[in-house]
Amino acid sequence: MTLNEICKILQADFIGDVKDLDKEIKMACGSDLMSDVLSFIKADSLLLTGLANPQVVRTAEMAGIAGICFVRGKQPQPGTVKLAEEKKIPLLTTKLSMHESCGRLYREGLPGCDELK
Amino acid sequence: MKLGQIVEKLHLETRVAVDALDNEVNNGYVSDLLSDVLANAEKGNLWITLQIHPNIVAIAGMKELAGIVIINAREPEEETISKADQERLPIMVSSMSAFELCGKLYALGLSGTKDNAEGI
Amino acid sequence: MNPVADCIGKVYLAVMSSNNSKKDSFTARRKIPERRKTDDLKFTKVQELVYELKIGDAMMQKVITTTPQTSMSKLREILRDNRISGTPVIENGRLVGIVSIEDFIKWLAEGAQDCPIKNKMTTNVKTMYADEPLIHAVSKLDQTGFGRFPVVDRQSKKLVGIITKGHIIERLLRKMEIDYHEEEIHRYRASHIFEDIIADKVALTFRTYLKGGDFDRAGEASSGLKKTLERLGIHPQIVRRAAIASYEAEMNVIIYAESGEISVEVQPGEIHIDVTDSGPGIPDVQKAMQPGYSTAAEWVRELGFGAGMGLVNIKKCADDMELTSSPGKGTHLKIRIDIRTTQPQTKAG
Numbered sequence: 279m280t281l282n283e284i285c286k287i288l289q290a291d292f293i294g295d296v297k298d299l300d301k302e303i304k305m306a307c308g309s310d311l312m313s314d315v316l317s318f319i320k321a322d323s324l325l326l327t328g329l330a331n332p333q334v335v336r337t338a339e340m341a342g343i344a345g346i347c348f349v350r351g352k353q354p355q356p357g358t359v360k361l362a363e364e365k366k367i368p369l370l371t372t373k374l375s376m377h378e379s380c381g382r383l384y385r386e387g388l389p390g391c392d393e394l395k
Numbered sequence: 396m397k398l399g400q401i402v403e404k405l406h407l408e409t410r411v412a413v414d415a416l417d418n419e420v421n422n423g424y425v426s427d428l429l430s431d432v433l434a435n436a437e438k439g440n441l442w443i444t445l446q447i448h449p450n451i452v453a454i455a456g457m458k459e460l461a462g463i464v465i466i467n468a469r470e471p472e473e474e475t476i477s478k479a480d481q482e483r484l485p486i487m488v489s490s491m492s493a494f495e496l497c498g499k500l501y502a503l504g505l506s507g508t509k510d511n512a513e514g515i
Numbered sequence: 516m517n518p519v520a521d522c523i524g525k526v527y528l529a530v531m532s533s534n535n536s537k538k539d540s541f542t543a544r545r546k547i548p549e550r551r552k553t554d555d556l557k558f559t560k561v562q563e564l565v566y567e568l569k570i571g572d573a574m575m576q577k578v579i580t581t582t583p584q585t586s587m588s589k590l591r592e593i594l595r596d597n598r599i600s601g602t603p604v605i606e607n608g609r610l611v612g613i614v615s616i617e618d619f620i621k622w623l624a625e626g627a628q629d630c631p632i633k634n635k636m637t638t639n640v641k642t643m644y645a646d647e648p649l650i651h652a653v654s655k656l657d658q659t660g661f662g663r664f665p666v667v668d669r670q671s672k673k674l675v676g677i678i679t680k681g682h683i684i685e686r687l688l689r690k691m692e693i694d695y696h697e698e699e700i701h702r703y704r705a706s707h708i709f710e711d712i713i714a715d716k717v718a719l720t721f722r723t724y725l726k727g728g729d730f731d732r733a734g735e736a737s738s739g740l741k742k743t744l745e746r747l748g749i750h751p752q753i754v755r756r757a758a759i760a761s762y763e764a765e766m767n768v769i770i771y772a773e774s775g776e777i778s779v780e781v782q783p784g785e786i787h788i789d790v791t792d793s794g795p796g797i798p799d800v801q802k803a804m805q806p807g808y809s810t811a812a813e814w815v816r817e818l819g820f821g822a823g824m825g826l827v828n829i830k831k832c833a834d835d836m837e838l839t840s841s842p843g844k845g846t847h848l849k850i851r852i853d854i855r856t857t858q859p860q861t862k863a864g
Contacts, residue, residue, distance in 0.1 A: 308493045310427035311445050311816075312766075313824035316759045317831065318467065318492065326494070328431055329819045333766070336734035337819075340741065340758040342751075350435065357731070375435075376425035377443070377497050381506055384498020392467075392492050428817055445822060447807050469807055 279303050279388050281345055281368060284324065287382050290347060290372035294359040298368050303344055307391045308380045312337040319343060320391050326379050330354040335362045335369075343367065349376045396420050396505065398462050398485060401441065405499050407464060407487035410471060411479045418461040418485065423500045425493050429454050436460060441500070443493050447471045452478040452486075462486065466493050564690055570652050571645030573686035574666045574676035580605045581614065583633030587622050590614060590632060603665045603674055604636050610667055610674045612636035643678065644669045649686075652678050684719070719747075725768045725775040727794070730818070733769040736777050737762040740788075747781065753854055756832040757786050760850050763825040764790040770815050771795060772845065785834075788850040796842040804830070804838070 282299040284290065307319045308326040312333055315325060321342035327334055330352040338346055346362070347370040348354065354362075354369065362369050372379055384390070399416035402409055409416065424440040426432050429450060436442060438459040444451065447469050455463055462485035465471055471479070471486050479486050489496055581590060581602045593602065594616060601615035614636040622635050643652055643664045652664065656679075666676040721743065723736035741758040745751075761777060768775035772794030780787045797803045804826050811821025830836050835851040 306494050308425055308497065309445065310431070310819055311822045311824070312819040313763065313822055313828055314427075314445050314467065316763065317824055317828045321755065327819075328426055328428060331818060332731070333733065333819055336738065336762065339734075339738060340755070340762045342755055350431075376493075377423040377500070378506060380425065380494045380497030381423075381501025384494065385501060390492045390495040390498070392495065427819075427822070429813065430817055446816070448809070450813070472807070 279383075279386070281324075281370070283386075284345075284347070284383065284388075285370060287386055288347065288370070288372040288374055288379050290370040293348075293354065293362075293369040293371055295363050296366055296368040298345075301344060301368065303388065305389045305391050306380070306383055308349075308376050315343075316341055318391055323391055324383075324388075326376060326383075328352060328376055330358065332358045332361055334358070335365060335367060338362075338367050339365045345370065347372060347379065349374060349379050396503065398441065401500065401503065401505075402487060404503060405489065405491075405496065407489050410486045410488055411476045412462075412483050412485040415462075415483045415485045420461045420505065423497055423505050424460070425497055432458065432460075441505075443496055443500075445469060445493070447475060449474045449478050451475065452482055452484055455484050456482050460484075464489055464496065466491055466496055564687055565650045565653060566648050568649045568686060568690065569645060570643055570647050570649055570666055570678055571675065573649055573652075573682050574645065574678040575682055576676045578603060578665075578674065578677045580674065581632055582606060583611060583631060583636070585632045586629050587619070587627070587632060587635060588629045590619060594619065601663075603640070603677070604632055605674055608671075608673045610640060610642060610665055610672070612638045613640045613665065640665060642667045645675050649683060652683060653680075656680055719743075719781040721777075721779045723777045725765060725772075725777060725792070727769060727771070727773045727775070727792075729769060733766060734762055737765050740777075740779055744781070744786070749786075749854060753786075753852060757788065757852050760829045760832040760852070761788050761790075763829050764788065764848055764850070766820055767825055767846075767848075768792045768794065770811070770818075770820060775845075784854050786852045786854060788848075788852070790848040790850075791845065793845045796844055796846055797838070797840040798842050800838050800840055 280299065281301045281303060284303060303324045304322045305320060306324040306326060307315060309315050310327055310329050315337050319325065319341050322344045325338060325343050325346045326349055327346065328349050330348050334346060335358055345368040349372055351371065351373045353371060359369065398418045398420050401420060402416060419439055420441045421439040423443055424432065424436040425443040427445050432442060432454050436458050440460050442455055442460050442463045443466060444463065445466060447465055449472060451463055452475055464487045466489050468490040470488060579593065579597050579599060579602050581593065581604050583604055583606055601613060603610055604612040604614055614632050618635045618637065641659065641661065641664060643655065643666050645666050646669055655664065663677055663679045665674055666678050667673060668675050721740060725736060737758055740761050741754055744754045744757055765777060768790060772792035775790060775792030778789045802808055806827045807823040809821050809823030815821035829850060833850045834853045837849040840846040
């Protein structure tokens, strides 16, 4: 699934300059606890989260996450956006809840991180 | 939908308050941030989280949530269980991730929110 | 400013002391590798650079100098104003001596009667030539224990710069950044690079100071480490593991301690990450290692940390992990990651 398709499914908007519409997303993970993200997430995943602090971008950098989608209309601070631009990590924001976002993506066929071996 | 139906269909393991599974569930709410749940979860939501410490019981009680599902095969702390027992709050565990569990709940028809069919 | 050196804090190039070579046997023993075919070319980059770059490429050109006639009282001002610990002494463009802070203190101890520098300076100055390979400076700095060498032009014998360990590593990192291309990472084989380095007994050490509660900069040390390991051509999976372990450890210091330090040593074959802090310590280390166990305050959890998975994560990423802590004093975490195998040797229990 491409980031562009994900954008449409979640009615999401890009934040910042990194707009890789064709970037391929293989799986997804929804969490607000960065240690769990670091532990479970695989590289090339989309991270859905309700946290919008710089540590989310740091976590994505360390774990090689392909993109971040903030849920419930969360908007990161300019410093966080800048950090993501530096690290070339695309950021999305959707007004949907975490539950709704995960549900829709799963319905459209995107697997979770623990399913895709 | 009754909590008991969800427990059965998604093979959740109930750790406490087995007798309270006839709670009505109107939607799922996924969050690991207590402040977020406090602010945004709604009465009758089934809370999906990684958190296992006793504070989750207090929050769920305050917001009148239908129950809590702890994911990624984590187990609630002992104190969490004893508090939930007092409050008659069902806590389930699942080895699924939040993403997958949401996907399956969604497929069972738990989508959108009470106030807004778009799920916003 | 060099962004790499900036983000990894203080950088050293250490030469491991196990080699008992006499002066210059280093270069005699170790010639520039002959295998220069296309595939081999990439993975010997670090080592090639040390041979191919000249001292003149890495030295600092702007050097503050004095003359034999400069007075010792004037020297006091020069050292103080420029915050330096010595200067080369130049006469008619030629290097005639060096005067250090030690010479200056000796002069103070002798009564500080003003006199020209030439009476107090060291005249037998060890210098290096600008056209020598960088590896000569690496080995000579190590053998002599000197902090710096004046660099002179081989023909004119004129002073052209000064070289320290800091300048060398800064130049190497910058050069690697220039030459760095994404696709090369996957072609590199870490073991090959370090096979070459092992022959030279060179290890890289990075040290970064961490300030407790500084959430704006939290993660910068680990970010710098990740970037550096990538440039060294280490396998992406190993880089990921090292970065995650280091980041979790860094966050622990930021969250729980007043201050701390991350020190990373990249040795041939393995990476050692050492994290020390002056935090409250962990009363029950065994309990702290249990998944989900946490003493974190609510505000920490709201930041997305403190859910009792940090140490578990570190263990999962490491080949070896050792945690020692004494309440009230602080915590010392030692992490070892093998560079030669991509899977951890020990799994989290």
